[in-house]
Amino acid sequence: MTAVPALPEDATAAHEESGGWTGWVRRRALRSFPPDQLLPDKQPIYVASWIYVFGVATIAAFIVALVTGSVLALRGPAWWHGSGLGHYVNSTHLWSVELFMAFMVIHLWGKFFMAAWRGKRAMTWITGAVSFIASIGTAFTGYLTQQNLASQWVSTQAKDGLNSVGIGSYFNVLDFGQMLMWHIVLLPLAVGILVVVHVLLVRRHGVVPPFPPVVPPTEDAVEA
């Protein structure tokens, strides 16, 4: 094998700074997310607690909801209402969402009481909160598109509330096609993007540490 001659130092520097927009994105990505920070193999000791498990449990439930939702989209309502396997996948979709919401709320409680926005983690907190709101919208539009009596009941109850705040003409819960598109395209895409950004921010800033222990003031400090 022929040895490749090394580039002069100036040429190497010029190569690293060039590359158009792809080079800029690469340099920016490597600076913001170094590989050992993006995919760490060690975590601080305080992460060894069950309360830190609920973030990844939420993501696991979200993946199950996406996979079962994709199967439901492929087979259609006649299948999920009229066959044994369809009932099973439909139920799995429902229960994965139940777990997704439950795990996310427990994750939210844990992070709230840890004040997880500390240490320049405000955007991590905000993306989590917004993805929670988007998830509620996704679950709600899911109830509206079940094509059964429950979805009729939910939509006719919800329309009055939404009309009273003036968004009924843009977000019409009685329009099945519009609600289906919100449920299977727009809102899952929004939740997915928000979750990815949320996880990237957690990787960048690290997992929030617990509060430091409160040390009582010494006698000297009190006298001073």
Place this chain on the structure above:
Amino acid sequence: MRVAGWAMSPINLNHPGRYVHWGVIQISVANLVLILLMVAIFAAAILLPFPGKRRRK
């Protein structure tokens, strides 16, 4: 639709939901049980030791 005995729910759900009323608050028993279960899981997650924690030290 007839359901096989082994597949039936351990709790009979074939009736209208039961509700708890407390002043202006009205909540179904199912939702109340779910919230209490989540609070219990939250408390357990804080109090129960995580396996392998001592070894990591």
